Amino acid sequence: MMKKIGHLVLGVSESQIPFQYVDLCAGIGGFHLAMRSLGGKCVGAAEVNDSCVDAYRANFPTTPMLGDITSIDSPSDIPAFDLVCAGFPCQPFSKAGKQLGFEDESRGKLFFSILDIIDAHPETKGFIFENVRNLADNKSNWSVICEELKKRDFIITEDPLILSPSDFGIPQKRERVFILGIKKRDRDQRILPNSRITEGDLDLRKKPCENNAAFGILDKDVDESFAVAPDVEEALLAWDEFRFGTGIKTIGFPIWLSHFGIGIDRDSDFFESMGIAEMPNWKQNYLRHNRHFYHLHRDFVDDWVKRYHMYDRSKLLQKFEWNCGADVPDIKCGLIQIRQSGVRVKRPDLFPTLVAMPNTPIVWDEGMGHFRRITTKEAAKLQSFDPDYRFGESDNQTYRQLGNAVNVEIARQLGKGLLRLMRKE
Structure with missing residues (x-):
């Protein structure tokens, strides 16, 4: 009634x-x-x-x-x-x-x-x-x-x-x-x-x-049109090699290649060329952390940058954030997003916010053997x-x-x- x-x-x-x-x-x-x-x-x-x-x-x-x-x-x-x-x-x-x-x-x-x-x-x-x-x-x-x-x-x-x-x-x-x-x-x-x-x-x-819930919404047999461009995939794999090559499982700050100062020996010369005095405190900290990291791993970084032509790539691919801690073994096991702040890798628990901009989350597709964007159907699942x-x-x-x-x-x-x-x- x-x-x-x-x-x-x-x-x-x-x-x-x-x-x-x-x-x-x-x-x-x-x-x-x-x-x-x-x-x-x-x-x-x-x-x-x-x-x-x-x-x-x-x-x-x-x-x-x-x-x-x-x-x-x-x-x-x-x-x-x-x-x-x-x-x-x-x-x-x-x-x-x-x-x-x-x-x-x-x-x-x-x-x-x-x-x-x-x-x-x-x-x-x-x-x-x-x-x-x-x-x-x-x-x-x-x-x-x-x-x-x-x-x-x-x-x-x-x-x-x-x-x-x-x-x-x-x-x-x-x-x-x-x-x-x-x-x-x-x-x-x-x-x-x-x-x-x-x-x-x-x-x-x-x-x-639940843990790793993000992978639970992924479809199988996804069309290869969703695969990322070859140069993007090469850069993502290069960053994974960067983590292993430097021996660092966790990185507590964003890596910006422009903040390494490759080719400049004296810190004072490099900091002055970057205009550190005019930077806000947070950016000064990033600059110093990156410069110190470069000093610790200089031989590997110099060779790595040259082999992968990193300075010839998009500025977005020259920045890297690892937000997975030590419990995610490699980049293929994480969730990736390419943002204005660079390549960001997160734990596979939650996808980052879908936004009205072309930075669709990226995953490794085992069946395809490539990194790919999540599909529109998968994105629709995230919005119910x-x-x-x-x-x-x-x-x-x-x-x-x-x-x-x-x-x-x-x-x-x-x-x-x-x-x-x-x-x-």
């Missing part, structure tokens, strides 16, 4: 509770997949990126597309909804950007566009927002968000709710802040008597990742997307879209927890 509150229908099953929601800053539909699994019907999705819109339409063809939420003439024309889901743009708050926050004229104001839509829909009962963790680190931006939502009579997660797929047994370290809210009139006071929502109120089903989700034709585009997407399992658990806290009469 179902009971209806307005257009929110609550029944005896917590796994399928029919409700309506609007999907704002929707990306490729991570929130859509999560809410649909809970019985939700999407009354409209707003997204401006053309490739994301194409993917959204391909997978959810009956959902009306609302376009740019800043250009909706009459938000009240959007069909009635119970929940608002929104992954509003993270770039204004991300450490990878300029961190202009709400001062970002192009994207920082989208939060207020979301509020305009909520204001036009007094029937709104709750919301789930997602953003980068750094949003919660800026107390000024966080305070603005909390105050604006409480002004609208929402009980919210005032303490930042930081969650990662790795909290739910998914081998990806990807911390994001989630902001949830329920209108005071719509809460179940028996299970939410306080004036704020806590993680405990949501009854999330967490489970830890359905196996039959239809992405675009470009792999690079798919990696970027998944890097911007909300993790479906986290969104599902939060949606279920939020619905549990709502009145049922």
Whole structure:
């Protein structure tokens, strides 16, 4: 038997509770997949990126597309909804950007566009927002968000709710802040008597990742088109030889070839040529550590650099970080990412955060006999997307879209927890 509150229908099953929601800053539909699994019907999705819109339409063809939420003439024309889901743009708050926050004229104001839509829909009962963790680190931006939502009579997660797929047994370290809210009139006071929502109120089903869990999501018989370029593979194997050749199982600082000072005998001459006096303290430490390391292993390093033509390679391949300790025997047993900071190797427990940039994690494929990027299907597993989700034709585009997407399992658990806290009469 179902009971209806307005257009929110609550029944005896917590796994399928029919409700309506609007999907704002929707990306490729991570929130859509999560809410649909809970019985939700999407009354409209707003997204401006053309490739994301194409993917959204391909997978959810009956959902009306609302376009740019800043250009909706009459938000009240959007069909009635119970929940608002929104992954509003993270770039204004991300450490990878300029961190202009709400001062970002192009994207920082989208939060207020979301509020305009909520204001036009007094029937709104709750919301789930997602953003980068750094949003919660800026107390000024966080305070603005909390105050604006409480002004609208929402009980919210005032303490930042930081969650990662790795909290739910998914081998990806990807911390994001989630902001949830329920209108005071719509809460179940028996299970939410306080004036704020806590993680405990949501009854999330967490489970830890096991050791080496990252390799558990890898597919077999992967197409060789995912293999890295030969020069990249040669450089990765060269760095593995570097570790063994120097006899160092662990390296407690990043190795930067430019900081060795090859060909310069006097430390004072080298440090002066590098402008050490103008460097911040952390960079001075890196410089001194690298120079000392070079002195200890000079004969091997000079020969190694020459044999592998290391100074002729990309600057990204001239930097190396080993973050595995001594318990990972070689580079083939680790997870690799080539970043602006260089080649980084981590333990095979958790994949690094998928991001909307072309630095897809790299693994050694025993069957292929080569290093390869993880596939788009494997990346989709890390974001809990359905196996039959239809992405675009470009792999690079798919990696970027998944890097911007909300993790479906986290969104599902939060949606279920939020619905549990709502009145049922």
